[in-house]
Amino acid sequence: MAPRIGVVTFPGSLDDRDAQRAIRLAGAEPVALWHAAHDLHGVDAIVLPGGFSYGDYLRPGAIAAISPIMTEVITAANAGMPVLGICNGFQVLVEAHLLPGGLIRNANQQFVRRDQRLIVENNRTAWTSEFAEGEEIVIPLKNGDGGYIANNETLKRLEGEGLIAFRYSGVNPNGSLADIAGLTNERGNVVGLMPHPEHAVEPGFGPDTPQAMRSGLDGLRFFTGAVKVLAQRV
Secondary structure: OOOEEEEEEOOOEOOHHHHHHHHHHOOOEEEEEEOOOOOOOOOOEEEEOOEOHHHHOOOOOOOHHHOHHHHHHHHHHHOOOOEEEEOHHHHHHHHOOOOOOEEEOOOOOOOEEEEEEEEEOOOOOOOOOOOOOOOEEEEEEEEOOOEEEOOHHHHHHHHHOOOEEEEEOOOOOOOOHHHEEEEEOOOOOEEEEOOOHHHOOOOOOOOOOOOOOOOOOOOHHHHHHHHHHHHHHO
């Protein structure tokens, strides 16, 4: 039986259907989860998608972090369920204190959209297991509030404990401290990143590569890796 991966839709989510398609292409069954519900429908993993949940009022992700479904997501994450937060989903994970630090307006005060090079710093998570440590990948990025911040003590802990999952390579597009593009928790089941792997899962729709235009598929490995991890648990 294929693993079932839930995708939460908040008011203002934009990339929930893209995440569902990525999950399907990876060989799992996507399950739509509604922000106002208290039911995870027995899923094996969860994706918090990109977008502008609740219009990004207060702070991006702040209202979504206290929505009814997040009570269940936090409980499941703390019990070890794999959770991936993409862009706005990363902001939600930070606001829900499942990952440390904060995300603020881009340093240039502009919305950034580009195919972004990343360095894989941690491949020991449910979502990064198909990458090699130190590998460079290309994932589309689109955000206005992607500047990662944390105090010096937190930054030292992230570095010392290997909790930085991805760093920006070549260009730091939003002023994130230490070039941080994504994080993992200590257990390795919760990962958040600002770039959008669900937009690099299908030929003809991903980033350009030296082989062909729009052929980049680096994002698919986030999902196929999680599917393999989940299959081992059955």
